[in-house]
Amino acid sequence: MRKTHLTVALAAGLLPWIAASAVTIGDGPIVETHLDQARIDSGAVTFDQLFDQGQLLFQAKFNLFDGQSRPGTTGGGAARVPGSAPAFIRTSAPDANSCSGCHNQPFSGGGGDIVANVFVLAQTLDPVTESVNAQFSNDRNTLGMQGTAGIEMLAREMTAELQAIREQALSAARGTGRSTRLALNTKTVNFGFVTAHADGTVDTREIKGINADLILRPFHQKGAVISLREFTNNAMNHHHGMQSTERFGVARTGTADFDQDGVADELTVGDITATTIYQAGLNTPGQVLPDDVGALRAVIRGERKFETVGCASCHVPSLKLNTTQFTEPNPYNPDGNLKPNQVAQVFSFDMTRQGQLPRFEAAAGGGINVRAYTDLKRHNLCDAQVRHYCNEQVVQGGIPTEMFLTRRLWDAGNSAPYGHRGDLTTLTEAIMAHGGEAATSRVAFEQLGAQGQAEIIEFLKSLQMLEPGTPALVVDKRGKPADKAAAAKRVGEAVKG
Ligand code: HEC
């Protein structure tokens, strides 16, 4: 069914200023060139070239020539009866023209309005469901990818450390002939305990806030996806019917046109690398200090109160990453996603030196302090009285429906609406909906009274995704670098050490 478009080669002699080039007129694909992973592996493609191609793919409004649509398959990648669903449908998708159709606030790669919500898992219900009833799917708000390179690298390092603790327990149990129970601590976060037995079996029942395999999945508000790449392969198929060869190509499905839309090999391995590097290369959220003396004082005080009322026990202000490098692909990628042993050499870039400004800053002594305000762990915020975050019914990835990852708050100031469904319009509502494991800290927040609460809100409002190109992570309202310690001193406060 592929429609050929009209290519007119202009004769160099007739139109000398266009020289020997060929111009395509009429409808055609939006993505005219695809990237060969072998060229990336050979080192021939620069970071900037990858970022630019990734930006093009992230913003492209895919059309029929690109391979938009998936008449033969579901958004989960299962075969279905051709003709069983319309080209676009808001519930089970294809539901958008481009990634940035949803991820665009306040900039490309960012989050989205509630109108850009996704009915997560409806895509697996083809033939299609036309209902947004919670029994069919989980209604989720769009997140921003700013800073996610650091998040993915933290998850990899934490996974390695947790799995090493499990190995340590196993070898101790074998060595002593007795069961060994070890605390699963990594980067100041505790994920419960693992117990290894002398016969080589492992008891995972005390593991908390992470899957039993101890692979930290930092993506989806549920904590269900391992890497930006895995998410990209999923999203390209789910939202756009754009199938990558690494997931749906001949080697895995036996056909180059698995979705039966008439276009073969829609996205190369290199295209998925580029789309991943674009997201990883986006800038890092920072802090915008208000001009007003009262508001500035509130920001400084609110930051301290955020810790004293216990918010920081889950929304950990900073986790220390040992590396400054982002490497692609991720070694923990599941099948159907490129893995390091499939490339001649992994692609890597320094998160403190390449990518959109502002970038992560190198920490004293090496690595990066990733100030995302999360422990990357799942928690249950529901109890008998407070149940707002327990609205979902469809189990995703085997994870109990009431468990969600501690939301990163480094973009809280300009990522409204709030909550995983995006159905809360203010930060205060989002905080007041904290029950269960966060009940004590919510009560402490309530007890602060109006002034103390407003200070915490003012602090959260200062944490923002910054305009690409902003020269520093802490800036004033005009985007000019600001000295926080000096600003605090001006209003008679000291910044926390
Ligand atoms: C219809 C709107 C929509 C479109 C189109 C869309 N996304 Fe998303 N995206 C979302 C929503 C909603 C979430 C949050 C999902 C969740 O928490 O379950 C999300 C989450 C993500 C995440 C994980 C972020 C995190 O921190 O957990 C990544 C990565 C991502 N999208 C990449 C993409 C890419 C790449 C594309 C294009 C191929 C794309 N998205 C297209 C709405 C969309």
Ligand code: HEC
């Ligand atoms: C037990 C861990 C825990 C504690 C303690 C905690 N939170 Fe949260 N917080 C979470 C989780 C998990 C979410 C995600 C909820 C959801 O959407 O499902 C969240 C979400 C939020 C959000 C919504 C952000 C958004 O963009 O949607 C805000 C704001 C917030 N927390 C602020 C606070 C403040 C302020 C405190 C202290 C009073 C606090 N939290 C204490 C775990 C915690």
